Amino acid sequence: MLQIWRLRVANSWLMAQDGEGCAGAGVDAARTDPSMWMRTLSDLPCTSFGERRLVDITLPGSHDAGAFWLEDRAASCGARCHACALAPSYARRWGLAQGGDILSQLRNGVRFLDLRLTVDDAVAGCDEVSNVTGACWKVHHCLLGVPVANVTADLRRFLEDDEQDAQRQGELVIVRAKLQYFETTYYFSGSDRALTRARLEALRAALEEELLPFL
Numbered sequence: 001m002l003q004i005w006r007l008r009v010a011n012s013w014l015m016a017q018d019g020e021g022c023a024g025a026g027v028d029a030a031r032t033d034p035s036m037w038m039r040t041l042s043d044l045p046c047t048s049f050g051e052r053r054l055v056d057i058t059l060p061g062s063h064d065a066g067a068f069w070l071e072d073r074a075a076s077c078g079a080r081c082h083a084c085a086l087a088p089s090y091a092r093r094w095g096l097a098q099g100g101d102i103l104s105q106l107r108n109g110v111r112f113l114d115l116r117l118t119v120d121d122a123v124a125g126c127d128e129v130s131n132v133t134g135a136c137w138k139v140h141h142c143l144l145g146v147p148v149a150n151v152t153a154d155l156r157r158f159l160e161d162d163e164q165d166a167q168r169q170g171e172l173v174i175v176r177a178k179l180q181y182f183e184t185t186y187y188f189s190g191s192d193r194a195l196t197r198a199r200l201e202a203l204r205a206a207l208e209e210e211l212l213p214f215l
């Protein structure tokens with residue numbers, strides 16, 4: 001299904017922007033190697049892809065990109081997550097949104113990642129200001145998912161592959177990290193503000209350490 005959808009996106013975009021004659025070449029490019037479709041489209045002489053502004057391009061994205069694996073424990077997000085904690089097996093069937101990890105999504109052409117992040121209070125040290133680290137943060141979709149470190153490792157690997165291979169340099173990935181449930185649970189609820197700030201600072205530091213070289 002992802003392959004069919006990806007080819008339709010490439011075909012529709014090229015027909016609208018550069019005419020029907022270029023659409024076939026774009027579809028062939030996406031089919032050949034979706035991990036470098038942006039570079040391939042930029043290299044096609046019949047397209048103006050490389051000159052387009054970001055706002056003029058439709059990017060394939062994955063909603064709740066981090067929800068490819070979920071454990072039995074619910075995140076802290078109020079009544080909704082409390083309900084998931086009561087029936088974790090049902091919540092997992094509902095909550096799983098992707099069939100592969102972040103790296104596989106990127107290699108299949110996804111260029112916009114939508115993530116929900118929160119703190120796992122059960123991780124050692126996450127309830128002490130002086131001991132908080134990036135390991136406190138996890139992806140969630142009602143139930144807790146993989147550590148944020150797993151996500152950044154996949155992102156870094158994909159971007160390093162792109163940077164080191166001159167044949168495929170030019171891929172762009174946009175990530176939206178949503179903290180709305182974290183804000184509701186911790187920031188606006190009267191919780192320890194110093195601890196909340198320490199947790200947010202730990203997240204910022206962890207993201208910068210892994211991804212700042214690619215920004």
